[in-house]
Every structure is written in structure tokens, then in C-alpha cells.
Amino acid sequence: MRTALTLLFLLALGAMPGALLPQRSLNARKVDEYIAGNGWWGRFLDDLQFYDVYASYWFSAIYVLLFVSLVGCLLPRTWEYFKQMRARPVLTPRNLARMPHHASAEVGTTPDDVVANAERRLRGWRRVTGEEADGTRTVSAERGYLRETGNLVFHFALLGLLVAFALGKMFGYEGQVIVQADGGQFCNSGVYNYDTFRPGLRVDGSGLTPFCVKVDDFSASYLHNGQAESFLADIGYQSGADLDSGTWRPYPLRVNSPLRTAGDRVYLLGHGYTPVFTVTFPNGQTRTGAIQWRPVDPVTLASEGATKFDPPDVPDAEERRRSQLAITGLLAPTAAYRGELLDSAFPAANDPAVAIDVYRGDLGTDSGRGQSIFSLDQKMIEDGKLKRVARQNLGQGEQLTLDDGTTVRFEGVRDWVSLQVSHDPAQNWVLVFSVLVILGLGVSLSIKRRRVWVRATPLGDGRTLIEVGGLARTDQAGYGEEFGGLSRDLLAHKEGS
Template sequence: MRTALVLLFLLALAALPGALLPQRSLNSQKVDEYIASHGWWGELLGRLEFYNVYGSVWFSAVYLLLFISLVGCLLPRTFEYAKSLRAKPVLTPRNLARLPHHHETTVDATPEQVMAAAKERLKGWRMTEREEDDGARSISAERGYLRETGNLLFHFAMLGLIVALAIGKMFQYEGQVIVLANGSQFCNSGTLGYDSFRPGLRVDGTDLNPFCVKVNDFTANYLPTGQADYFRADIDYQSGADLETNTWRPYQLEVNSPLRTAGDRVYLLSHGYAPTFTVTFPDGQTRTHTTQWRPVNQLTYLSEGATKFDPPGVTDPAERRKRQLAVTGLFAPTAVFSGDLMDSGFPDLRDPAVAVDVMRGDLGSDSGRGQSIYEVSQDMVDQGRLKRVARENMRPGDVITLDDGTKISFDGVQRWVYLQVSHDPAQGWVLVFAVLLVLGLGTSLVIKRRRLWVRTVPAAEGGGTVLLLGGLARTDQAGYGEEFGRVTEDLLAELAPSPEREDAVAGREP
């Protein structure tokens, strides 16, 4: 048990870097920034796996050793406990007066009457009656065996919790995706449908639970101060047999009220806005894109982003890279202007507007490097291959005309929702073991192991019986003195003289 406690302390200590340092599984960019700002020290922490604490060799080693230690601790204790349940209570001590709680008196009753009264009062106790060598009779009684049961339950529940968490880490997955609230759909058919995806150790993304979600509308209600009151997404979903019959079932998805289907949970995490722009090219062809922009201010939902367009009908790659367009800048759901500078004064759509820069040239989409959908490549700008050709503040319906006749209109804005899909096959067992852990801990703290002995000896003179009582708490003695006193008082009250008992002791007919 000491080893298990030491390992549990080490596990808690080993988890501290995971809370204090950025982790690659959560934010790889933060890790790179931390390493760059701390030089050799940051690189050393990386080699020691401090940016992947919960998947590191040393954390897993402590975790495994704790598991082995708990098993090695619990098995012998369980066998010993099973043996003690079958064994009889211990013999009555020779001198009960040495115990912390004891009482001795002479009662006007026969030893048989005293023993019968004692057994009646000690119902519910495990007890054994014995005949002693000197003619005395005694009862050994014990109570509080559930304390050890709770103790074992607590540790077995901890063991089960460790196993359930380990299984969850192996077979769980978690993904996030942004879906426009205009009837757009998301299907859990593979990792390519997600914006970000974190698989478990045994998940490769090819065998996900199939289901589909269609986001019809999104409602956000705000207090006059701008604080969010509630978010609600009206969705339809289908899973199981519904996928074959193309049956959609309605559901109102709210924060902390996930959709549970196909063994997965779909959470509503956040929302935002997606401006719609239409580009009319000089040849009359049009392209309309609605792209999500990310909030940069969570209070007012001032958002930034970039909506990118390829020129239609251009087959020459070099020429196409010269004529790509990007509308980038800021979006305000409730625009507030200070001169030409725009900000947002409220998170809801009261007076939407955008402050945009129109960029033309090579967006770098063919460079082979990944790009953020929220911004243009700064490298292309620095190299002069992507240039700004217009800057305007726009409200819905406004149009910008470029020098080559291209027209860009701001058509309006749609909402998007940020969904998270979580799958953990062991979550039910985690809950069960957590509840058992609390129950076991409470039982072991509340119930006390205690022993009580009753010895009766025929009085040498005057008749009656010498009654000796002794009590001992197996663990903490606090509170046992009151219980011992109650047992003694009840027993003496039961044996108090009465006319019937006096006649029986004297051998007279009542």
C-alpha cells in the first residue's frame, strides 16, 4: 500500500507538466512558439517528451507500475478479508478491565438470563458464545466489517477506473468540424470530413460509427450587456437504419446538451459568422463563396478571415496564379466606426459590415504547403506575388469594382456552428467505477470496526451474576465510547430487577 501511495503521488507529480506546458495534442503551434522562445531548454523538454506528457514513456511507466502495485496490494488483502469473514470472533480477553471501554457490575439475574439478554441486544453483530474453564460464560461480538468492504471497493474501483481510462484512450476519438447553419450536412464517414481529428491509439479513422447531421438553423440569444444567454442549433440527424431509409430525425442541440447517437456524442461548442461574397469577372462569369471567418473577440464577435477565388476558364497554371483573388479583412455583426476604422459593438447581427482588403495574384495554393483558410500567405505578400488592389468598408449589397472591371459584392452573412464529435466506449464504465469509488470511500470513512465482549460469572455471595463488559475499537476510538455506553445501559435496563425476576431468582412461584 505504501508503494501504491508513492506511485499515486508520482503520477500526480508527473501530470503537472501536462497542465503547465503546452501539449502537441492540443496546440502544436503553441509548442513550436514555446520551443522557439526558450532555446535549448525548450528543445531539451521536447526530447524528454514534456510536450506529450500523457503519451510519454515515463508517464506510462508510472501508470503501469501503479496498476501492478494495486493488483499486488489488493489480492492478498482480499484473501485475508475472506478468511476473516469465515473466522469466529476472537476469544474474550482474560482481563476486560484493561480495555479502553469496560464496565463491571452485579445483576440480580441468572447467567442464562444475562446471556440471553446480551444476545438479544447484540443482534446484527457477528458473535460467538463460549464456555470458559472457570465456569464463566462469554460472548465475543464484532461489528463494522463493511469498513474493509468499502476500503476494498474503493481500491478495486480505482483499479477499474485506471483500466477503463486506458481502454478509452485506446479506442476513443474526437473530432471538430465547422458546419454552415443553412442546411449543410456533416457525415461521420471518415477523418477527411473533420477540420481537426484526434484518434485513440487503436483508431485509424477507417471504421467510425456512421451517422449524419444536417444543421438547419442556429439561434443565439444575448442579454442587453452582450453576454450570451443561450445558443441553440436546430438539426436533423440520421444513424443506423435511418441511413438506409434516408430518414431524418429532428433535435435541438444546445450547449451541454449533446446529441447521443450511434455510440457517439455531438456537442455544440461555439458559433460564428460566414460572409458571402460574389465575384463577377470581366467575362461575365460569377463565383459565390460563403466561408467561415473566425472570431478574434469573443465578446463582440469581431471576426477575421479570407475568402479566396480562382479565375474561371483559365487553364494555364502560371496565368491562373497571377489572377487569383482573396477578400480578406474583418467582419463586425454590429458595426461601429471611428472614422474609417471599424469595430463591433455587439455580438448579434444588428448592423453587419466588413472592412476588406482585396488581394490579387498568387495565393500560394499550389506551393504544396498547408494554408490557413482564415488568412492569406504572408510569404506571397512579402515576395510581391500577391498585392492589394482595393480596400473598402462594405455593408450588405455594396459592390467594389476593380481596375480590370472585376466586381466584388458583399451579399450578406450566414451563421456557422462548431461541432465536436466524441466517442469513448469506456465512458459508461468510467462513470460506474467513479460512483463505486465514492461509495467505497464513504463507507470506509463512516463505518468503524469495533469489538465487544460480555462475560458472566456466578456471584460468590448473595446470588446474582457478575456482569463484565469490555469494548475496543479496531481503528479510531472516536465515537465508540458513546455506543459502548448505550449498549451497557440497554443491557442493564433489560436486566433491571422486576417482581417476576426476583421470584425466579428466589425459587418462588410468581
């Protein structure tokens, strides 16, 4: 047990870097920034797998050793408990006056009557009676064996809980995705459908359980200070046979009220806004862009992002790259102006407006490098390949005109929701073992092992000396009162009582 406690302490100590340092499974960019900012020390921590703590060899070694230690501790205890359950209670000691609890009295009844009364009073106790050569009768009783049962249940459940957690981390996964709340759909058909995806150690993303979610509408209510009061996404979902029949089943998705389907859980994490821009090019053709912008203020939901356009009907690739457009800036759901500076006063879309910069040139989307949907490639701006051609505040329905006659119109905003899909095949076992941990701990703390002995010695004049002794096998707190009640009942035949 000392070894198990030491390993449990080491496991908690080993988990500290996972809480204090950025982890690759959560944010690889933060890890790269931390390593770059800390030089050799950052690289040294990387060599020790401090940025992948829970998948590191040393953390896994502590975990496995803790399992081995717990099993090595529990098996002998279980066998010992099994032998104790089959054994008879300890025989009555000769000198009961040396017990922590003791009472005696002379009564005018026979030892047989005393033993019969003791057996009635000790019904439910494990007991054994005996008789000595001089006619003395004894009763040995013990109670509280369920304490060790609860203790073993607690430790085995703790072991099972650790195993369930490990299996969940190995075969579970978690992914997040943004879906437009105007009928936008998401299908759990592959990792490429997610914005971020964190697989378990044994998950390669090829065996995801198929299901689809469609977000039909979204509504939110806020307090007067802008604090969110409730989020509700009206969604439809398909799983199993519904995928073949095309049946959509409605579900009101709320925060902390996930949709459970196909063995996965779908959570509503939050929401934001998608500005809708319509660009009319000089040739009269139009393009409408609706790409989500990310909130930069969690209170007012002021958002930033970039909406990008390719010019229509430009066959020459070089000319097309020089004519790409991007709209970037700030979106305010409820506009509040400080002079010419746009800010957001409330998170609801009461009076949406945008403060935008319009860029024309090569966006770098054809370079083969990955690019964030929320920002522009700063290298293209620094190289002069992407230039700002306009800056203006626009309210809903307003537009601006560029130097070549292109117009940019702000149509308004749409809602988007952030969904999280979690898959944990061991979650039911985690629940079962968690309940058993609590029950086992409750039983082991509430029940006490205690023993009581009764000796009835004939005095030769028709009287009998009754001695009662008690011993608490664990904590003695509370046993004095119980022993007092037992001794009064067992000595109830005392004359004059």
C-alpha cells in the same frame, strides 16, 4: 500501499509538464514555436517526450507500475479479509477492566439470563458464546466488517477507473469540425472530414462508426452586455439503418446537451459568422464565396478571415494564377464606427459590415503547400506576387468596383457552428467505477469496526457480576455513546433499576 502512494504522487508530478507545456496532441504549432523560442532547452525537453507526456514511455511506465502496485496491495488484503470473514470473533479477555470502554454491575439474575439478554440486544452482530469451568458465561461480538468491504470496493473501483481511462485513451478519439448552419452536413466517415482530429493510441481513423449530421438552423440569445445566454442548433442526424433509408431524425442540439448516436457524442461548442461575397468579373460571370471567418473577439464576435476566388473561364494556368482574388479583413456582426475604423458593438448580426482588403494575384493555392483558410500566404505578398488593389468598408448590400471593372458585393452573413465529436468506448465503465468509488468511500468512512464482550460471573449467593468491555478497531470517535447505550441495556437487570 506506501509504494502505491509514492507512484500515485509520481503520476501526479509527471502530469504537471502536460499542463504547463504545450502538447503535440493539442497544438503542434505551439510546440514548434516553443522549441524554436527556447533553443537547446526546448530540444532537450522534446528528447524527454515532455511535449507528448501522456504517450511517453516514462509516464506509461509509472502508470503500469501503479497498476502492479495496486494489484499487489489489494490481493493480499482481499485474502486476509476473506479469512477474517470466516473466522469467529475473538474470545472474551479475562480482564475486561483494561479495555478502553468498561462497565460492570451486580444483578440478581443468573448468567444464563444475562447471556440471553445480551444475545437479544446484540442481534445483527457476529457473536459467539462460551462457558468456563466455574460457570461463568461469556459473549464475544463484533460489528463493522462492511468498513473493510467499502475500503476494498473503493480501491478496486479506483483500479477499474484507471483501467477504463486508459482504454478510453487507447480506443477513443475526438474531433472538431465547422459546419454551415444553412443545411451544411458532416459525416463521420473518415478523419479527412474533420478540421482537427485527435485519435487514441490504437485508433488509425479507418474504423469510425458512420453517422451524418445536418445543421438546418441556428439561433442564439444574448444578454444586454453581449454575454451569450443560450445557443440552439436545429439539426438532423442519420445513423444505422437511417443511412440506408435516407431518414433524418431531428434533434435540438444545445451546449452541454450532446447528441448521442452510434456510440459517439456530438457537442455544440460555439458559433461564428460566414460573410457572403459575390464577385462579378469583367466578362459578366459571377462567383459567390461563403467561407467561415474565425472570431477574434469572443465577446462581440468580431471575426477575421479570407475568402478566395479563382477567375472563371481562364484556360491558361499562368494567367489564372495572376488573376486570383482574395477578400480579407474584419467582419463586425453589429457595426460600430470610430471615424473610418470599423468595430463590433454586439455579437448578434443586427447590422453586419466588413472592413476589407482585396488582393489580386497568385494566392499560392497551386504551390502544393498547405494554406490556412483564414489567412493569405504572406510570402506571396512579400514577393510581390499578390498585391492589394482595394480597401473599403462595406455594409450589407454595398459593393466596390476594382480598377478592371470587377465588382465585390457584400451580401450579408450566415451562421456556422462548431461541433465536437467524442468517442469513448469505456465511458459507461468510467461512470460505474466512479459511482463505486464514491459508494465504497462513503461506506468505509461511515462504518466503524468495533467489538464488545460480556462476562457473567456467578457470585454464589444467587447474584451475578456482569462486566462489559468495548474496543473500537478503528477510530474511537462516536463509539463511546454507542457503548454507553449497549452497557445500560446489558446491565438493565441491576437491582433497583
